Amino acid sequence: xxxxxxxxxxxxxxxxxxxxxxxxxxxxxxxxxxxxxxxxxxxxxxxxxxxxxxxxxxxxxxxxxxxxxxxxxxxxxxxxxxxxxxxxxxxxxxxxxxxxxxxxxxxxxxxxxxxxxxxxxxxxxxxxxxxxxxxxxxxxxxxxxxxxxxxxxxxxxxxxxxxxxxxxxxxxxxxxxxxxxxxxxxxxxxxxxxxxxxxxxxxxxxxxxxxxxxxxxxxxxxxxxxxxxxxxxxxxxxxxxxxxxxxxxxxxxxxxxxxxxxxxxxxxxxxxxxxxxxxxxxxxxxxxxxxx
Amino acid sequence: xxxxxxxxxxxxxxxxxxxxxxxxxxxxxxxxxxxxxxxxxxxxxxxxxxxxxxxxxxxxxxxxxxxxxxxxxxxxxxxxxxxxxxxxxxxxxxxxxxxxxxxxxxxxxxxxxxxxxxxxxxxxxxxxxxxxxxxxxxxxxxxxxxxxxxxxxxxxxxxxxxxxxxxxxxxxxxxxxxxxxxxxxxxxxxxxxxxxxxxxxxxxxxxxxxxxxxxxxxxxxxxxxxxxxxxxxxxxxxxxxxxxxxxxxxxxxxxxxxxxxxxxxxxxxxxxxxxxxxxxxxxxxxxxxxxxxxxxxxxxxxxxxxxxxxxxxxxxxxxxxxxxxxxxxxxxxxxxxxxxxxxxxxxxxxxxxxxxxxxxxxxxxxxxxxxxxxxxxxxxxxxxxxxxxxxxxxxxxxxxxxxxxxxxxxxxxxxxxxxxxxxxxxxxxxxxxxxxxxxxxxxxxxxxxxxxxxxxxxxxxxxxxxxxxxxxxxxxxxxxxxxxxxxxxxxxxxxxxxxxxxxxxxxxxxxxxxxxxxxxxxxxxxxxxxxxxxxxxxxxxxxxxxxxxxxxxxxxxxxxxxxxxxxxxxxx
Numbered sequence: 001x002x003x004x005x006x007x008x009x010x011x012x013x014x015x016x017x018x019x020x021x022x023x024x025x026x027x028x029x030x031x032x033x034x035x036x037x038x039x040x041x042x043x044x045x046x047x048x049x050x051x052x053x054x055x056x057x058x059x060x061x062x063x064x065x066x067x068x069x070x071x072x073x074x075x076x077x078x079x080x081x082x083x084x085x086x087x088x089x090x091x092x093x094x095x096x097x098x099x100x101x102x103x104x105x106x107x108x109x110x111x112x113x114x115x116x117x118x119x120x121x122x123x124x125x126x127x128x129x130x131x132x133x134x135x136x137x138x139x140x141x142x143x144x145x146x147x148x149x150x151x152x153x154x155x156x157x158x159x160x161x162x163x164x165x166x167x168x169x170x171x172x173x174x175x176x177x178x179x180x181x182x183x184x185x186x187x188x189x190x191x192x193x194x195x196x197x198x199x200x201x202x203x204x205x206x207x208x209x210x211x212x213x214x215x216x217x218x219x220x221x222x223x224x225x226x227x228x229x230x231x232x233x234x235x236x237x238x239x240x241x242x243x244x245x246x247x248x249x250x251x252x253x254x255x256x257x258x259x260x261x262x263x264x265x266x267x268x269x270x271x272x273x274x275x276x277x278x279x280x281x282x283x284x285x286x287x288x289x290x291x292x
Numbered sequence: 293x294x295x296x297x298x299x300x301x302x303x304x305x306x307x308x309x310x311x312x313x314x315x316x317x318x319x320x321x322x323x324x325x326x327x328x329x330x331x332x333x334x335x336x337x338x339x340x341x342x343x344x345x346x347x348x349x350x351x352x353x354x355x356x357x358x359x360x361x362x363x364x365x366x367x368x369x370x371x372x373x374x375x376x377x378x379x380x381x382x383x384x385x386x387x388x389x390x391x392x393x394x395x396x397x398x399x400x401x402x403x404x405x406x407x408x409x410x411x412x413x414x415x416x417x418x419x420x421x422x423x424x425x426x427x428x429x430x431x432x433x434x435x436x437x438x439x440x441x442x443x444x445x446x447x448x449x450x451x452x453x454x455x456x457x458x459x460x461x462x463x464x465x466x467x468x469x470x471x472x473x474x475x476x477x478x479x480x481x482x483x484x485x486x487x488x489x490x491x492x493x494x495x496x497x498x499x500x501x502x503x504x505x506x507x508x509x510x511x512x513x514x515x516x517x518x519x520x521x522x523x524x525x526x527x528x529x530x531x532x533x534x535x536x537x538x539x540x541x542x543x544x545x546x547x548x549x550x551x552x553x554x555x556x557x558x559x560x561x562x563x564x565x566x567x568x569x570x571x572x573x574x575x576x577x578x579x580x581x582x583x584x585x586x587x588x589x590x591x592x593x594x595x596x597x598x599x600x601x602x603x604x605x606x607x608x609x610x611x612x613x614x615x616x617x618x619x620x621x622x623x624x625x626x627x628x629x630x631x632x633x634x635x636x637x638x639x640x641x642x643x644x645x646x647x648x649x650x651x652x653x654x655x656x657x658x659x660x661x662x663x664x665x666x667x668x669x670x671x672x673x674x675x676x677x678x679x680x681x682x683x684x685x686x687x688x689x690x691x692x693x694x695x696x697x698x699x700x701x702x703x704x705x706x707x708x709x710x711x712x713x714x715x716x717x718x719x720x721x722x723x724x725x726x727x728x729x730x731x732x733x734x735x736x737x738x739x740x741x742x743x744x745x746x747x748x749x750x751x752x753x754x755x756x757x758x759x760x761x762x763x764x765x766x767x768x769x770x771x772x773x774x775x776x777x778x779x780x781x782x783x784x785x786x787x788x789x790x791x792x793x794x795x796x797x798x799x800x801x802x803x804x805x806x807x808x809x810x811x812x813x814x815x816x817x818x819x820x821x822x823x824x825x826x827x828x829x830x831x832x833x834x835x836x837x838x839x840x841x842x843x844x845x846x847x848x849x850x851x852x853x854x855x856x857x858x859x860x861x862x863x864x
Contacts, residue, residue: 035488035490036417042515043481045515046481047519054527142535142536142537143540143543145535227543231527235526
């Protein structure tokens with residue numbers, strides 16, 4: 001790569017290209033490629049393991065406190081989550097397209113596909129960033145910062161107490177599923193965990209409180225959900241940002257005519273990484289947004 | 293020293309210099325700081341690791357000096373003083389575990405020896421290897437910075453909720469250890485790919501030396517367990533910086549979840565520490581007994597078994613911490629299983645020595661010390677793994693003694709043994725054999741004197757991590773401290789004769805010990821390209837029939853295995 005005479009580089013055969021990128025300690029380009037691929041897969045395994053701690057925390061808390069997850073996931077917008085999913089899946093497709101273009105030596109196609117993939121990454125970040133912004137505005141934050149606004153937008157207030165005393169759980173539940181906000185209860189806030197607006201809640205889920213309190217008050221420790229939500233999606237977003245940086249690096253090299261049938265390993269490996277970033281979101285989306 | 297450029301191919305990016313060896317091929321500080329040579333990186337790991345070992349060791353001396361008298365010789369009388377004691381033992385633990393025991397056996401000896409043993413020119417990803425090293429250095433620097441700002445006083449385990457509440461610089465330390473963990477992951481990944489893809493022609497899986505197998509098992513743990521430590525530390529950082537609440541019961545979190553996460557890494561991590569040591573001991577014992585290793589496949593498989601079983605025993609750290617009785621029983625049962633492959637190894641080493649032509653050279657003395665000390669440490673581990681005794685002995689000095697027998701008497705002793713074993717290959721110089729043996733005996737006595745009394749006081753109920761103790765334990769504590777001073781003297785003596793060997797040492801032959809593995813097949817020290825011509829492997833790693841001692845060289849040379857002369861060899 002020291003001689004950057006682009007014109008001569010485009011004329012080089014796949015064998016020459018492969019030979020130019022062969023490091024001194026490998027015997028054949030194939031051996032080098034296989035080593036890189038195995039290393040990349042191992043690295044992606046560690047990425048899954050990095051997330052596994054968070055998935056494990058999610059599983060533990062959801063098993064112990066299903067009511068928190070049922071309650072809190074209603075704050076998240078499934079439409080925006082689905083949009084994120086769509087954008088990421090599309091970028092996964094364009095990434096696969098980019099790999100194919102690199103293998104076939106189609107430079108223009110490679111550049112277009114990489115640009116689209118980068119756009120997908122930015123699109124995901126924009127949609128998700130807007131979601132974060134909305135949650136920040138409503139103080140739907142983690143741990144000590146969880147002080148949600150009493151009236152969230154786009155939610156109607158209904159009188160829960162009367163229905164609760166009438167024992168009409170089914171109707172209450174239906175209202176809750178439609179996203180209705182229930183009037184703030186006159187029960188004192190929970191001893192542990194900051195108080196928030198009250199939502200409809202099945203009494204069976206909250207065994208410690210009296211039935212009326214269970215209906216009218218939010219479950220304890222809702223902030224646990226938001227802690228897990230922000231950590232999981234935040235760590236994922238960091239991976240998206242890293243992915244965009246890596247894709248930009250690929251784009252620069254693609255413009256410099258570095259890739260072709262003889263040498264496309266970086267495109268292949270970063271494509272794998274991007275696939276894993278997609279895949280982790282495939283797990284996050286239903287686990288966080290589609291609990292109901 | 294024929295040219296190596298021809299076989300590398302005309303497309304090689306870097307020309308490998310001809311003549312000399314890896315130490316003097318390439319001059320100047322830059323050729324070291326930006327080197328991609330696994331041997332130079334290994335050497336840099338070695339120097340950094342020994343520096344950290346010195347710091348951690350001096351902290352241990354401070355601890356032992358403090359405990360000379362019941363009220364504490366150095367820190368006594370005030371809350372602040374006792375807090376300083378907590379900081380000292382915390383730093384001792386963090387430095388020794390995360391900066392010496394985990395990274396240095398693979399990073400220093402593994403890096404240097406592993407590619408040589410399988411007949412490779414380098415590890416699979418040399419740049420990643422250098423990155424690993426710099427992540428290690430950065431992590432260590434961050435740990436030092438956190439110490440200067442306000443040394444952590446949580447113990448090396450960072451248990452919540454105290455690690456959330458303490459005013460010391462926990463976040464810096466955690467981020468430093470996160471980087472160390474990342475370094476460890478990349479080293480493991482590199483070794484796995486190297487072993488899979490870069491073996492010389494004919495180097496089949498069951499022709500690899502046992503140290504390579506041990507490194508392979510170690511790497512699996514590094515890759516599979518360390519990410520979990522990474523996310524655990526990040527969660528704890530998030531806890532302190534953002535107040536996320538996952539581990540904070542005041543916010544509805546669960547502190548025991550932290551312990552589960554932490555030990556999911558940190559229990560397998562003790563196998564990261566001990567497995568390379570076992571590999572080193574296997575190499576030393578076969579060479580100095582002049583006999584092929586007994587039960588090669590059993591030794592190989594027991595390494596993998598230890599690595600796998602190590603993942604399902606972490607709960608034995610939580611027997612008294614609110615874990616359910618069922619899980620207690622399961623984890624206790626699984627813990628006993630670790631003893632099986634460990635014992636398989638010990639029996640195979642003993643069987644290797646049986647009727648061997650044993651030479652009690654310095655590396656062999658270390659290997660023998662390892663067997664004794666590791667067996668004591670291992671057996672007391674079974675005692676601690678049993679539920680009933682664990683409840684009594686939990687958090688006493690018995691645990692401290694057990695851990696130090698395994699880590700100090702096991703890993704460090706084997707590492708020092710390996711350092712002596714490969715010293716001629718690494719530096720091309722011989723050390724003073726007499727001083728080497730004296731030092732080993734001193735260390736053996738010192739370690740036993742330091743840690744055996746701790747079993748007794750632990751069984752009598754003395755808790756660990758306390759700055760003061762009841763007067764009835766003082767005789768044991770004095771013995772323990774004297775033992776620590778003996779170890780210090782031994783290490784200083786060792787530093788003296790090893791440095792002397794670098795300056796004045798006799799030039800080492802290619803194969804001073806008569807080892808048959810590939811790492812001894814080239815000149816000492818090796819050239820940057822490792823092998824003048826690519827080795828082709830046709831048989832297993834250990835065979836001593838076709839080797840003869842050459843008095844003029846001071847080392848062993850290959851002889852053609854003529855049947856009539858078979859009896860003339862050193863082995864038979």
